[in-house]
Amino acid sequence: MELPLPAPRPQASGPRILLVDDDPGVLKGLRGLLSDEGFSPVEARSAAEALRLLDAPGHPPALMLLDLRMPGETGLELLARLPKPLPVPVVVLSGEASPAEAVQALKLGATDFVEKPPSPERLLTALRNALALSELREEQQRLQEELARPGHLVGDSAAMESLRKLIARVAPSDAAILITGETGTGKERVARALHLASGRKGRLVAVNCAAIPSTLLESELFGHERGAFSGATARRLGRIEQAHGGTLFLDELGDMPLELQAKLLRVLETKEVERLGGGLPVPVNVRILAATHRDLARAVQEGRFRQDLYFRLNVLPLTLPPLRERPEDILPLARAFAAELAGPHVPLVLAPGAEQALRAWPWPGNVRELRNFIERQNLLRGEGPLTLSPESLAGPTPLAATPSHLMLGQKSYREHVDDFERTLIKAALEEGGSVAGAARLLQVDRGNLYRRVKALGIPVA
Numbered sequence: 001m002e003l004p005l006p007a008p009r010p011q012a013s014g015p016r017i018l019l020v021d022d023d024p025g026v027l028k029g030l031r032g033l034l035s036d037e038g039f040s041p042v043e044a045r046s047a048a049e050a051l052r053l054l055d056a057p058g059h060p061p062a063l064m065l066l067d068l069r070m071p072g073e074t075g076l077e078l079l080a081r082l083p084k085p086l087p088v089p090v091v092v093l094s095g096e097a098s099p100a101e102a103v104q105a106l107k108l109g110a111t112d113f114v115e116k117p118p119s120p121e122r123l124l125t126a127l128r129n130a131l132a133l134s135e136l137r138e139e140q141q142r143l144q145e146e147l148a149r150p151g152h153l154v155g156d157s158a159a160m161e162s163l164r165k166l167i168a169r170v171a172p173s174d175a176a177i178l179i180t181g182e183t184g185t186g187k188e189r190v191a192r193a194l195h196l197a198s199g200r201k202g203r204l205v206a207v208n209c210a211a212i213p214s215t216l217l218e219s220e221l222f223g224h225e226r227g228a229f230s231g232a233t234a235r236r237l238g239r240i241e242q243a244h245g246g247t248l249f250l251d252e253l254g255d256m257p258l259e260l261q262a263k264l265l266r267v268l269e270t271k272e273v274e275r276l277g278g279g280l281p282v283p284v285n286v287r288i289l290a291a292t293h294r295d296l297a298r299a300v301q302e303g304r305f306r307q308d309l310y311f312r313l314n315v316l317p318l319t320l321p322p323l324r325e326r327p328e329d330i331l332p333l334a335r336a337f338a339a340e341l342a343g344p345h346v347p348l349v350l351a352p353g354a355e356q357a358l359r360a361w362p363w364p365g366n367v368r369e370l371r372n373f374i375e376r377q378n379l380l381r382g383e384g385p386l387t388l389s390p391e392s393l394a395g396p397t398p399l400a401a402t403p404s405h406l407m408l409g410q411k412s413y414r415e416h417v418d419d420f421e422r423t424l425i426k427a428a429l430e431e432g433g434s435v436a437g438a439a440r441l442l443q444v445d446r447g448n449l450y451r452r453v454k455a456l457g458i459p460v461a
Contacts, residue, residue, distance in 0.1 A: 014038040015062035015131060020050040020078075021093070022070045026116070030065065033120055039127075047073035054087060061088055063130055066110075068094035068101060076101060077234040079108040083203075083242040089130040093118065153186075153193055154336045155329035159321050163190070166318065171197035176268065176313045178253075179291040181320030183448075184368030187291035188251060190318060194289060195247040202246025202285075205239050210252035211445050218260055219276055228277025240273045240284055247287045252448075253313070254294030254305065261306045268312050288313065323363040323370065330358050333367060334388070337374040342386050351389035358388070364417045372443060422456045425449070435460060 017039045019030050027043050034041045042061060044050040047070065054060065068075040079090065086109040092102070095116030102113045111130040114123055153164050170177065171194045179187045188206060195204040212220055219229075223238030240248055250256070256264070267273055268288060272281035290313050299305035323330065331350075338348040363369050378386055428438035435453060439446040453460055 014040055016040045016042055016059065017127065018042050018044060018050060018053055018061040018064040018088070020044045020047070020064060020070075020075065021067040022046065023067075026067070033123070034127075037124060046070060047075065047078040050078060054082075063089045063091065063127060063134070065091050065093055065127070068092055068097045068105065073234075076105060076108070079105060079110065080234040080236055082109075083237055084109060089134045091126050091130050093123075153189065154332050155326065156332055157326035157328045159326050160329060163318070163320070167193050167197060170194070170316050172199060173316070174287050175315045176288045176290070177316045177318060178296075178314045179289065179318045179320065180296075181291075181293065182322045182366055183293045184366035185320040185322060186367045187293075187320060188249065190320065191247070191249040191251075191289045191291065195249075195287075198247065198287065200246050200287060202244055203242065204247045204249060205243035206249040206251060207239050208251045208445070210255040210447055214257045214260075217256070218263070221260070222263065222273055222275055224276035225278045228275070232277070235275070238273065238275065240267060240286055241282060243286045244284050245286075247289055250288065250290040252292060253290040254292040254296055254299055255447075258304070258306065261309050265306065265309045265312060268309075323366045327359045330363075330370065331355065333370055334358065334374055337371045338378070338386050341371075341375050342378045342381070347385040349385045349387040351387060353390040354388040357390050362417060364421055418456060421452070422458060425453060425456065425458055429453075429458070429460065 014037075017034055019027055019034075019041050021027050021030070022045050024045075027045070031041045031043065042053060044053055050064065050066075054064075066075045066078065075092065075094070079086075079092075090110045092105045092110045092113045093116060094101075094113075097105075097113075105113060111133060112126040114126050153160060153167070155161075167190065177194060179190055181187055191206070192204060207221065209217065219236070219238070221238050221240055223236050223241055224232050226232055226235050250264075267284070267286075270281070271284060271286075273284050274281050296305050296310050296314075300307045300310050323333075335348050338346065342348075365372070374386075377388060381387065424442070425438065428441045429435070432438040432441050435450050436446050439449045442449065
């Protein structure tokens with residue numbers, strides 16, 4: 001009598017996990033464990049094979065489990081050459097890595113570090129945590145992109161309506177665009193709207209030229225080859241190459257050093273980039289968007305910005321008016337931020353006098369200041385609705401001040417704004433203990449805050 005054959009084992013159909021390890025025994029054990037837990041393991045025995053699988057068309061892996069110690073290119077070198085942010089979450093697996101290597105892997109973007117031989121519980125927890133974190137980041141990115149679409153550039157003013165129409169018209173072009181406006185007016189959001197409406201398949205890669213020290217900015221933008229300088233242990237693609245097929249957004253362009261401006265101009269003209277320590281130019285297909293709160297025309301006259309680069313970037317200028325010039329946008333923006341921060345089901349309630357106070361305040365920090373204010377009120381609201389009242393508006397930011405309190409006619413508008421900013425920065429310096437501490441409290445770049453401290457004549461220790 002013939003015995004019935006056992007039913008075939010069902011194929012795993014869960015998230016694809018890319019296993020990168022040169023040890024066949026380790027791969028076999030991981031494959032069995034992950035298959036039993038419902039994952040779909042895919043194997044690579046070298047960094048080169050892992051790169052091919054990551055770049056292959058079709059459904060990419062949901063996560064990579066990477067061994068650090070492999071012959072040839074190591075896992076650490078692979079991490080260093082991958083674009084940032086990493087294309088997939090990475091959990092590092094190694095039994096021989098030093099503590100310094102483990103720290104370096106985490107600095108390069110790895111989500112977790114698991115020692116060999118791993119216990120099944122520890123490994124599965126690391127994988128599930130990494131996948132959950134990736135889902136949260138994707139949802140956050142989706143929400144940000146939804147808000148950045150031309151139809152979601154919030155505001156009822158004529159200026160915003162005109163801006164939305166202009167973005168829809170110029171976004172499909174490959175021409176460079178210079179976005180100007182005061183700090184906090186939403187220049188990066190406009191850049192995201194332009195990228196999303198452009199139809200370009202690549203990523204939007206943003207670089208804040210003021211936030212990166214000038215000694216590191218060149219390597220950050222153009223990348224480097226292994227051995228190009230001390231500490232360059234592996235090839236690293238620069239932000240320009242990472243944006244291939246997509247858009248490069250250069251925020252605070254006015255702070256870029258002159259010598260890098262010349263190299264950026266060459267990229268714009270030749271569509272090629274040269275890595276530090278490299279001998280051959282690399283072709284790139286990148287659309288350049290730039291933003292600044294500085295007067296670049298004056299910077300050109302003063303010799304602080306290249307005239308040829310200014311004309312090359314200023315093909316399609318977009319200017320964002322400050323929030324004080326479009327008060328009809330304040331309430332729509334407040335409601336949008338409340339829905340984003342508190343959730344769509346938490347009502348925004350305006351107590352008597354709140355709308356008047358919102359419109360009366362000049363918002364020197366513009367849209368960013370309004371968002372920070374709504375976030376602060378959301379953190380303080382407890383379980384009820386998000387309520388804005390004259391009392392809440394008179395907190396750390398004295399929005400409820402009425403014109404009778406402002407000595408109108410005795411000071412200019414700029415002097416009023418400088419007085420408020422001086423008071424706010426002094427309070428932040430006192431509480432934070434230093435310019436760096438004040439910058440963290442105010443959620444601004446330390447270099448920009450230091451320059452503002454000097455301009456306002458605020459003494460610092």
